[in-house]
Amino acid sequence: MPSPIVCLFLLLGIACAQFVPGTDTGNGHQDGCSVTPGDDLGPYYVPNTPVSRTMCFGTAEDDYMFVKGTVYDVHCHPVHGANVEVWQADKTGLYFDDRCRVQFTADQQGAFSFVTTMPGKYKLGYYYRPAHIHYRVTAHGYREVVTQQYFSHDPSLGVNDPCGECNSGSAELILDVRAPTADDLLQIAQLVSFPVNKVVEFNPVMSH
Numbered sequence: 317m318p319s320p321i322v323c324l325f326l327l328l329g330i331a332c333a334q335f336v337p338g339t340d341t342g343n344g345h346q347d348g349c350s351v352t353p354g355d356d357l358g359p360y361y362v363p364n365t366p367v368s369r370t371m372c373f374g375t376a377e378d379d380y381m382f383v384k385g386t387v388y389d390v391h392c393h394p395v396h397g398a399n400v401e402v403w404q405a406d407k408t409g410l411y412f413d414d415r416c417r418v419q420f421t422a423d424q425q426g427a428f429s430f431v432t433t434m435p436g437k438y439k440l441g442y443y444y445r446p447a448h449i450h451y452r453v454t455a456h457g458y459r460e461v462v463t464q465q466y467f468s469h470d471p472s473l474g475v476n477d478p479c480g481e482c483n484s485g486s487a488e489l490i491l492d493v494r495a496p497t498a499d500d501l502l503q504i505a506q507l508v509s510f511p512v513n514k515v516v517e518f519n520p521v522m523s524h
């Protein structure tokens with residue numbers, strides 16, 4: 317489904333194709349998927365983190381979230397075997413040792429998923445950064461994607477983000493949180509045994 321922005325460009329006769337990771341699977345977008353916008357690596361990246369599809373666990377009352385997606389190339393073909401590194405602040409906004417950092421490999425269909433908690437917000441100077449999850453996606457023969465994924469309706473996004481070099485105003489990186497479907501619940505049950513009430517979909521797109 318083209319976005320309203322795409323439709324406006326089409327009406328004006330300007331060739332334009334836009335893919336919005338997280339709001340569309342990309343399947344059927346033969347005109348090409350746009351490379352995911354990059355974002356600041358930040359000071360908390362650590363290489364060689366544990367291989368796991370769960371992270372940031374605290375208590376049963378925490379605000380857990382299922383993150384799922386597919387890694388695509390610019391032709392909207394899945395990038396199987398891509399390595400995905402994720403890291404984030406914990407619910408209090410702190411980056412603690414290895415508790416909130418993992419890596420995993422996308423499957424043969426480029427798909428990945430993991431369970432984490434809703435990241436807490438932390439201050440830069442006087443102002444809060446928007447809640448976010450950091451990503452570094454790598455695959456043989458592709459340029460790495462280093463970015464951050466944000467959440468819609470966060471008042472700290474964009475011009476309100478105190479991180480001047482960050483990209484929290486980029487629509488492709490701002491995702492809606494939804495309730496899990498029956499299929500999501502089956503996938504979640506393979507990872508954890510406690511309730512997860514939030515789902516976010518993020519589809520990174522890589523170029524050669």
Ligand SMILES: [Fe+2]
Pocket residue numbers: 358360404405448450
């Ligand atoms: Fe961060």
